[in-house]
Amino acid sequence: MKIIVTWLLFAGVIAVNALANILPINGYNTGQISAFYPNAFVPAGFTFSIWGIIYLLLLSYTIGYTYYTFKRRQYPKAYLFIERINTYFLLTCLFNMAWIVAWHYLQIELSVLIMLLFLSTLIQLFLKSKTMAHDLTTTQKFILQTPFIVYLGWISVATIANITALLVAYKWTALNIAPVYWSAVMILIAIVLAAVMLIKFQVVSFTLVVAWALWGIYNAQGPAAPILARITAIGIGVLISAVLFTFFKSKIQLVN
Numbered sequence: 084m085k086i087i088v089t090w091l092l093f094a095g096v097i098a099v100n101a102l103a104n105i106l107p108i109n110g111y112n113t114g115q116i117s118a119f120y121p122n123a124f125v126p127a128g129f130t131f132s133i134w135g136i137i138y139l140l141l142l143s144y145t146i147g148y149t150y151y152t153f154k155r156r157q158y159p160k161a162y163l164f165i166e167r168i169n170t171y172f173l174l175t176c177l178f179n180m181a182w183i184v185a186w187h188y189l190q191i192e193l194s195v196l197i198m199l200l201f202l203s204t205l206i207q208l209f210l211k212s213k214t215m216a217h218d219l220t221t222t223q224k225f226i227l228q229t230p231f232i233v234y235l236g237w238i239s240v241a242t243i244a245n246i247t248a249l250l251v252a253y254k255w256t257a258l259n260i261a262p263v264y265w266s267a268v269m270i271l272i273a274i275v276l277a278a279v280m281l282i283k284f285q286v287v288s289f290t291l292v293v294a295w296a297l298w299g300i301y302n303a304q305g306p307a308a309p310i311l312a313r314i315t316a317i318g319i320g321v322l323i324s325a326v327l328f329t330f331f332k333s334k335i336q337l338v339n
Contacts, residue, residue: 092176108187120248123266126299140230171208236292
């Protein structure tokens, strides 16, 4: 029964996200609604191709969940791992679908609330998985844990973007600071978050996702806003350098 529910909710996420643009829901596709809240934190359209990777990774998790459930006696550690995190995965599916509906019906406040619950659930899933991931093989980690690190990275960026859209909807002009500078602050928050996650948890995939989002912002906003071009370029350089340093450091430790 758990396997059926897991597959149904995963399929629901794929279906709802597809219908959001095929129908589209409420007469708007997802990108058109983003245009209602113009701001300098929105990345170029190609950046959203990462969803294809995320869904493939979630598919690998769902297949892995099914396999290790049937093979639980043969792989008890992998089974214990998925049993501990699968409820959180199911919740992310519900929040994903709920966010799409709220966003497409222009319920911006509700969409932010759902996104915060979505992010909180992924954080809890990540923290739960970190305590048990050491018991998994490299392949099991990639199938069962990596999908959610990538997911968390993108939803962290999406949460910042969603809150920025809300501020635009409210025509928020606190301290009379130009919107481009508020976007710069948001970008700095994303860079610091990625750096902290890499230093504290060594989650390379999370950091690469944020770097990808910065590349999208650089391409979309950089030509019109030199300050954002500089910040995103520096941020990408810092994050990629940090990833390479982490990689080579781990290799040296293995040799020693």
